[in-house]
Amino acid sequence: MSEHSGKGRAGASKDQSRLRSSRAQGARREVVKPGRPGHAGRSIKWRSMVDLLIFLIGLGIFMYPLVAAYVNYQSASSAIDNYDSIVERLTPAEKAEMWAQAKRYDEELGKPTLRDPFKYHKLKYPVNLYNRTLNVDGKGMMAYVEIPKISVKLPVYHGTSDDVLLKGTGHIATTHIPTDNKTLHGVITGHTGAVGHIFFDNLTQMKKGDVFQVRVLDHHLSYKIDQIRVIMPNDVHNLQPVEGRNYVTLLTCTPYGINSHRLIVRGRYIGDNIPGTPPQGAPKWVLWIFLLALLITALLMHLVTRKRRQCRIAIALIHRNYGLGPGGDPGLAGGLPGPGSPGSAFIGPAGVAPAGGQMPRAPAGPASLARSSLPAGGWDDASGPGAPGSRMDQGF
Missing domain, CATH: 2.40.260.10 (Sortase)
Incomplete structure (x- = not known):
């Protein structure tokens, strides 16, 4: 009887270890995998450069007639100056x-x-x-x-x-x-x-x-x-x-x-x-007003581009820190905590919430389903996973 009881306890211990290992693996699967270093930052930087390039192209199209007219006017002025110089000689x-x-x-x-x-x-x-x-x-x-x-x-x-x-x-x-x-x-x-x-x-x-x-x-x-x-x-x-x-x-x-x-x-x-x-x-001050309006437009475009960049950074950090999408190294910008820091919602590699943090509620996986199916008091010595009448014995 004691030999049978000892075998039951050994089997139960092995199954409990197996379940703990399964829970740890499930927790590890929930950990956000950090992306390539600086990948999000480089992506945002390229988008900002594209915005700047589009703005400069638009500004060039807008300014071309004025600049071309000025260049041609200077050419005509040079011809007139040359004419006056020849007449004087x-x-x-x-x-x-x-x-x-x-x-x-x-x-x-x-x-x-x-x-x-x-x-x-x-x-x-x-x-x-x-x-x-x-x-x-x-x-x-x-x-x-x-x-x-x-x-x-x-x-x-x-x-x-x-x-x-x-x-x-x-x-x-x-x-x-x-x-x-x-x-x-x-x-x-x-x-x-x-x-x-x-x-x-x-x-x-x-x-x-x-x-x-x-x-x-x-x-x-x-x-x-x-x-x-x-x-x-x-x-x-x-x-x-x-x-x-x-x-x-x-x-x-x-x-x-x-x-x-x-x-x-x-x-x-x-x-x-x-x-x-x-x-x-129109007096000359109209030209200055036009130039001032152009400068204000350029400044507003810069501010809008900068705001959009900040929004992209914030969204990238949220995706990265909460596993909503690909991102760079966690916890590098924006003041959001990385894994393992106080207040972080990341799950450590052992499946345990970091100190000062809270364990996020993970989707129900095989490990959690198995855990929820255990008896309220766990297995006792008389009814291990392999004991007759246990859930494991019933093919769960």
Whole structure:
């Protein structure tokens, strides 16, 4: 009897050890496996870099027209400075000869043959004579137009080819060259809405009575606007010379982006060195407000990106520390406790809650089911797992 009782106790001891081992293995399966070191941090860093890259691309697209316009404006300003420098180096006799040649060209031209400069680019007048007249810099620049009211100062080149109209403004070859002759009508054309350029885009702001200048050699020819009209491209009636009148007309496409019509702003010669109409549009502080708004937008984008990064870090830490998803090394950032630290909800490798912590409630596994099926008082010496009538003996 004692031998049978001893065997029963030995069997019960082995089964209890087996159950404890099973519970420990189940607990170990509940432990969150740490991911690769810094994996979550690197992922968040890459996302932040992508956000920054997207922001910079958007900013570049937004700023491109302004930057391109500024670069092209500097190029036009350099051409004008070069023109003035060449004129200053000319002797009085050379300037007088060039001026007289331009006046003779106008007298011989008579009534010009006009056409839409934005559709036809072939000259209908002897090319050599025209191109030799007032070719001051050897590159086709004959003058420059200055319109202070809309902050325009652009070179005027011979002809209206595509290349010319992307460098500045063009003079229609079959119209008179601006001089002080009594009867003439010169036409200067410029684009509106060209990408990366600002030519005659703001010509719509000009009013009757405004003054602009055309500078030819050292002559500052001043014109007072007396007519503003919108015409069809093939309507050249308003571009014809009028006996005893000296006109220069500024011509561009309209409406903006559609270009189905032509806007003409005609000025009558009123003498030399009469100042142009000063700017009356938005003051310079509007530009500073725009730059300030751009800076505030960039700052807000930075703050939003930073907040999103902090949220991602917090979510990654929660996933990592509570086993909700992959993460990096636990307990490295955010102040959340790692495994084994006070207040941690992690289960230690032995299946026991760390000191100061609480054991989290794990899902019911084989070990817990087996434990719940034990008798209230456990097995006694007389009824071990192998004893007759026990649950283990019944095939549980």
